[in-house]
Amino acid sequence: MSLRLYGGEIVGLLGLNGAGKTTFIKLLAGLLEPDEGQIKLLGRPLHPATVRSAVALLKEGQPSFSEFMSPRQCLLYYGHLLGIKNLEARVAQALELTDLLPVAERPLLELSFGTKRRTGLALAYLKEARLLLLDEASAGLDVKSVATLRSALRRYAAQGNAVLLTGHEMGFMEAVCDRVVLLHQGQVKADGRLHELGKKYALKQFVEVWYEGQPTVGETLEQEGGLVRLKLDLRELGLLDSQRVRQVRLHQSILEHLLQEVDRVEGRMA
């Protein structure tokens, strides 16, 4: 697979389980060595010293830090390991940028998963990492934490840094990613901005409707009493008798559709 990441953009790495997303993230962080091929970071072959100074990583489902330490202690610890100058001031700045000052002295064990994620982001700010990697970025986060993370990632990318994240919550990925890359069995199957991919794959936005009576459009998913649950293209919604529509909701996001479409093409779903 061949993939380029540019500073200032947030790239979403999508794929079904086993597609190779986490493996790819680990390869970029130098936590796995590639069997073949080459990874370049800042134009040079990946080297542990470059990774140390330029890459920040937050892994799936793990705090990634010793939880007896507070966010401030974590940043000081890694700052000392990296030999960062003027450390105290820079830690304070990183804590402020990630809204961690109110909880900066509390052990991570007492803090939410979202706060632990932000501690990782603060570490990225501290070391001025040019590449931030987040595996399962929004997993385990509540609505407020997701919103906070989303705006924090936007701010981070706006400083010219690249962010690569994976996730299964397509609403979050759609909202935050500038570009998406679709992996299937370790291969890039699609790469581009969302609207470009939407056009390329002729993607449709589907809605689910509970309808009273016999519909003239859409695909029937189930029937219950006199009601029919339908899946139909958003543009077909106007063709239904609005008096008989009982409930409407989004059937799937455009990214979910994209994932299924690519997977269907690759023959996996069949």
Next chain:
Amino acid sequence: MWRAEWLRFWAELKFYRQMWIGNLINQVLITAGFFWVVSLLSQATLSGLLALFFWQYVSIPLSKISTDIWEESTSGAFEQMYLHAAQPALVLVVRLLNYLVQQTVVALPLFLGMALLFGFSLTDLLSYNWGGMLLTLGVSLAGFVGLGLAMGGILLIYRNAIGYANALEYLLLFLSGAVVPLGQLPAFIQPLAWGLPLSLGIETIRRLENGGQWELTLMALVVQSVFMLVLGLALFNRCLRRALRRGFAMSR
């Protein structure tokens, strides 16, 4: 690196202070209990009491490095440390040294108090060859750093191997002469017992008291410790390379 690890050490001590006090009570109970039993079975000697402290102290590299790697590879903190430190093995050793300082501060008054409690006089204490004992301790610790790194390396691949680290500690307690002198162990166990990493150290501190040929066992201990240190470091680095090919702590 020293500042980073010193900061981490205090944070850990502060957070786990209740557990630390509990461990200290355990340490006192185990040492006093074993020494009391040993005293009933044979003559109570200063080197017998020292041997129990020696076992606890010298086993620290094994238990500390193993536990740290096991906990950190579970939480993802080891990978984070690997991302930020040029030499993970060196970070672990620096962390261990900080911990040993703390353990020394605790063990010294504890040993003195227990020695006096069990009836040893200040003359007994002052007449012991402490220089030889410290040399033996230092050499043994170096060997156990190797053993700790070896076990830590294995844990980077096989996370459930932590059980073997614990088992090894207790094997050393009973078969290295810490409780029963090597010469009093059953004959069929003795060849194995002499080959264990702690045995030569404990035999040396016993000989330091009873006037045996301690220089001989100390020399053998130096050879054994250098071998263990080199082998442990090599095994740790080999396991780290393997973990980088297959993922950290990915196998059971």
